[in-house]
Amino acid sequence: MLSQERITGSQECQRAWVEIDLAALAYNARQLKSFLSPQTELMAVIKADAYGHGAVMVAEQVLQHGVTWLGVATIPEGIELRQAGITAPILVLGAANAPAQVKEIAQWRLQPTLSTPKQALVFSDHLQETLPVHLMLDTGMARQGLPWQQGLEFVQFVRSLPNLSLAGIYSHLAMADAADPRSIQQQQDYFEQVIQQVRAAEIKLPRLHLANSAATLRGRQFHYDLVRVGLSVYGLYPAQHLKGSISLKPAMQVRSRITLIKDIQAGTGISYGHQYIADRPMRIAVVGIGYADGVPRLLSNRMQVLIHGQLATQVGAITMDQLMIDVSQIENVQIGDVVTLLGEDNGLAIAAEDWAETLGTISWEILCSFRNRLPRIPVH
Numbered sequence: 001m002l003s004q005e006r007i008t009g010s011q012e013c014q015r016a017w018v019e020i021d022l023a024a025l026a027y028n029a030r031q032l033k034s035f036l037s038p039q040t041e042l043m044a045v046i047k048a049d050a051y052g053h054g055a056v057m058v059a060e061q062v063l064q065h066g067v068t069w070l071g072v073a074t075i076p077e078g079i080e081l082r083q084a085g086i087t088a089p090i091l092v093l094g095a096a097n098a099p100a101q102v103k104e105i106a107q108w109r110l111q112p113t114l115s116t117p118k119q120a121l122v123f124s125d126h127l128q129e130t131l132p133v134h135l136m137l138d139t140g141m142a143r144q145g146l147p148w149q150q151g152l153e154f155v156q157f158v159r160s161l162p163n164l165s166l167a168g169i170y171s172h173l174a175m176a177d178a179a180d181p182r183s184i185q186q187q188q189d190y191f192e193q194v195i196q197q198v199r200a201a202e203i204k205l206p207r208l209h210l211a212n213s214a215a216t217l218r219g220r221q222f223h224y225d226l227v228r229v230g231l232s233v234y235g236l237y238p239a240q241h242l243k244g245s246i247s248l249k250p251a252m253q254v255r256s257r258i259t260l261i262k263d264i265q266a267g268t269g270i271s272y273g274h275q276y277i278a279d280r281p282m283r284i285a286v287v288g289i290g291y292a293d294g295v296p297r298l299l300s301n302r303m304q305v306l307i308h309g310q311l312a313t314q315v316g317a318i319t320m321d322q323l324m325i326d327v328s329q330i331e332n333v334q335i336g337d338v339v340t341l342l343g344e345d346n347g348l349a350i351a352a353e354d355w356a357e358t359l360g361t362i363s364w365e366i367l368c369s370f371r372n373r374l375p376r377i378p379v380h
């Protein structure tokens, strides 16, 4: 997806941007790949524009460092990769039910997820030649996938249809990040039961896959033939207790510039609604980034940024394109200085997890919020 705000002129003209650390992406891919058994393949899940990192850029990088499969949510996301010249196998994780979608999937050599016999029939009826398909089983997520109890029947049905080649059987985990392993074990047990039934029916097993980032980091018992890793490709851990597994480096840094500096009197209200009133004379700096760029408005008065390698507190409501910070204690702040919202500055770092914790959400959502307006700048 192209960012709407193109980089025009020099970097100094840029009010805000997202840096994507290509070396970190390569590092994470290699770390993940070396954590797997040699025969297990690594899929990078790059839906939602690679969780805000830029799908084509991420795909091109990680495919050189151990990733052999790509996962997307929608057909247009898959087409974007093909149009960029990417030839690796691409699994569409989301649903496709309409005949027109069948045609597109076949035309662009994408691999669909089938969740129902009816969907399998639509594909079989509208394909001109054989297409590899992946069957999804619901083992405890109640989202995509046929109830696992019907797994064997589904496999047999799909094998009986023309134009479909059974390329995979998979399921998705609801609580792989939980410290308590009972849920993941239960889902794996159901998945295993289907596998045993397929084996007992003397059907050659296709590629089996179950693990997202959390299950991948938990250990090889969840890996099967392929793991589908999103978050950890971008250098984040799905849970605190998985931080000891492998070393990862966050790939995204969000930065902006100071556009104005002003001294205000005690008692001055800052920004919409005057949700912050200066309790002393203050020096504030206006920063050229806001909620339309992906900084959640709910972080107003609840976040810090880094400037000159020091923490500065954000003050007042975050507006659509700008926010204010208190720089009273930071020396020699100038218009044009770079402010780090997410990422590192001189050894200090602010992580997506920090924002997620403040907001009571997950770091996946924080990353995805930066996919719209800001240019993404690859850095090494």
Ligand SMILES: Cc1ncc(COP(=O)(O)O)c(C=O)c1O
Pocket: 045, 093, 172, 211, 212, 213, 214, 228, 229, 230, 231, 232, 238
């Ligand atoms: C089916 C499926 N597999 C794998 C993933 C990757 O998950 P994660 O980002 O936790 O690694 C996702 C993402 O939500 C998904 O929907």
